[in-house]
Amino acid sequence: MDTNTRSAVEGGSFLIRPATTENVFIPEDFNEEQLMIAGMCDDFLEKEVLPHLVAIDQQEEGLMPALVDKAGALGLLGAAFPEDLGGLGKDFVTATLINERLGGGHSFAVAMAAHNGIGSLPILYFGTEEQKQKYIPKLASGEMKGAYALTEPGSGSDALGAKTTAKLSDDGKNYILNGQKIWITNAGFADVFTVFAKLDGDKFTAFIVEKGAPGLSLGAEEHKLGIKGSSTRQVFFEDCTIPVENLLGEVGRGHVIAFNILNIGRLKLCAATLGGAKRALGISITYAKNREQFKTPIASFGAIRHKLAEMAIRTFATESALYRTSAWIDAKEEEFRGSGKEEAESLLGAAEEFAIECAMLKVIGSECLDYVVDEGVQIHGGNGYMDEYNITRAYRDSRINRIFEGTNEINRLLTLDMYLKRAMKGRINLMGPAMAVSKELMSIPDFGEEDGSFAAELKAIASFKKAILMCAGAAVQKLMMKIESEQEILMNIADMAIET
Template identity: 50%
Template structure:
């Protein structure tokens, strides 16, 4: 497909909220090419051979084993999937890097963290911001696993407020190097990293600056003990102390004062990759839960046949299917945007940076949605196992503990929720997404007389797609009124922002599943997708219920009198079904298919 045709059909980041996307314009896992399928299968084979059988070792703080597996991963080329071939990598596209991150992360949060920290925030900043000399010197070593990387941003007083770090970089008198002094904490891979991406402030600069720092204990670098953590027990996590650490001036990463920008762009990529890293964890937890539910007999009946268990299994599978749909939809949008920019003459570095930045809203949406779904999945996994689920002898207990960090990594989910709405409003103010026009149209519609015509819902997903349109109107109604009332002060109303973000999130996730299922039903036949249709309908029903609840919460928080009444009536209109689905029947259908296959198979 030419970049011209891609550009024509490709929505901008956040634009899904005001535009209708056609199913033929979304990418799905069923669109993987042969190379991607081979890559997926080889990663699964590696995980099943090297990681899954050794899962108990990760609970014993076996950091050496994590490092050993990382070296094996490097030998297979998996640490350099996204690294250009010129620097020793495979030079594969964004979808392929997501795929590897997805399937290599399913069995151990410890290994997933080590892999993500190295390939993402350890290597990627040099690949995207480094000079040619820096890339030639460091990236080949990182791509092959000869060296490992770590990322030193967080400090005791600088977490979500990353730009407030106190670490200092002082230029030497002869101008040859900087002396870096400061304390960094929660540094993944610190125990075996050869190289650190370090952020420090030069003089009284407004923004921090990035540096590439080689690990040399004789150069003023020391470490705290390994942290005692709730989960990810074999992920090396230590404090790193810099005491007059000499860093050559040529090791400054990008320009002076550009560190905050590097950190934020690294987080954008980290967020969508974190979502991918939670996908196979869900698949494997569901499979283990299904197997146990089929084997566990109570009252002379396998518990998989009980309605309460069917509900749990169906909800777990639905979330996993929807999450996968949304992740690969966004990944391909990013990949296409990168291709367009490269065709326009941008360097690979600039194209990838701008391509990911374009979809920063979707990256935050996915980070929130999938991290919360994997936590819910593991929690329900424990519940299905009952008392055995609470035992460390079963995989559910460690999976639950490992999943918990994902809601904190890469910016807390609360921060990401507020960013989601804030970034959309900024895009609207820059003219990149037209929010004002559609919001005014919704306001006019509320003042008019609603249609009482009976629509034709005979085609697959006809009503569901109409509901999605109405849900978008609900968001525009609430967001438009909130912006009109509070203007620039909207960011101070955090609970309102989080409610609005939940509406945005549910719309994107539900739409992604419906578009994927519709696309596959058209090419493979509806009968082949009957369970995927059920899951898409089930997720949308739950999304409508949540949007109704969050919408009320938002409206009541800032609207009064006649305005409040009108908006609540509008919300009721925008969250109304003509034909309510039988969600119990949908759940039973999905759960029975899982039980029949004895695994997650969607």
């Protein structure tokens, strides 16, 4: 079924409303074109990326940019960009599918996601018409590569604590930037950076900085635990001069760009980790079928079968949550377009509507992949510790996903924070369902049997949701405004919601 035929739902409402088949998209709903694109991504990885993983990890000169160029030639970089800006104009589900299918590409997947996500979307969604015409077609083709410079030595999760400064030149023609950014993905070969700095000391603002700008310099490549083939460098600004036309968005509104792009980035990260989990699961199944002990393939042993089954279950659950949310964003985007909103405003509004789900998906996807690769190493036994087996690379590469795009701790806290703020603003009605749960607890229990398909499972899910509302309601009632400082409680309730 086309995603646009589904009616839009409210962000966060899964907690208070039962799911219906009319509003749930599943991978079996992919259309023929989407399946063809998925196949193209699979072929690209098998032919262009996976045979060269060692060279990629060794950062062979020019290899990663060349791979990004090849992806651009296939239309994979700008698939979701508008056609009039050099993209293919595909919907959000298709863009998510591309991220997933390329997610098993290790360091290439990171470079790719950074380029067509945080490296390009700030200009696409917040740039002036002139900026979009100048940069987006080249970013869509791969002629230019993008990077996103937000993190600093003293400001990671606290992005607004940035120390990088910007000031207007005396003649009013340029901005002058001074400061330092760290851990910038694609920095070694990027042609254009989205940089965040404080204008006049306090106005957190975004700027477009091109490679070669006077005063821009790069540190050496970082030596990392994993994703070794991904270019990660410090970026320095010493009286870095850029034209005033390179102001991105509005002065003092850089946080709007940063946080909105992160909403989309978190969902895309879930897609990439899903792709990585599927590939690691496939590697582990193949190994278990071929590895013999006691003259028997280890895949026939109950302990190994249990591991593989649990890996598959978590991967399936992640996939279900990811595409359900992606289709909801598509439907909400279509609703906003129908109300007269522009393209960029429609997608940003749709992503913000489901910011709660995006934060949860980031946690779900990254922790699913961590579980799958960890068990994959265990299934491989001693071989899993040897570099010649690809599961070791998957294990190393996985760990970063619980850190970037906001740590999983931050995303757990955000989940409850956004729920409570939306409830206080009247955007979502948590009070009514919470009061209904309280009333139900005081009434005579219903011991009747439910009929129908998956009746017991549906009843269990409904009970999980009631437990969440009861615990959250009790916490708010007891702690009131102090609840923000009770992070253990917030994170445990977030885990309840994530598991549900």
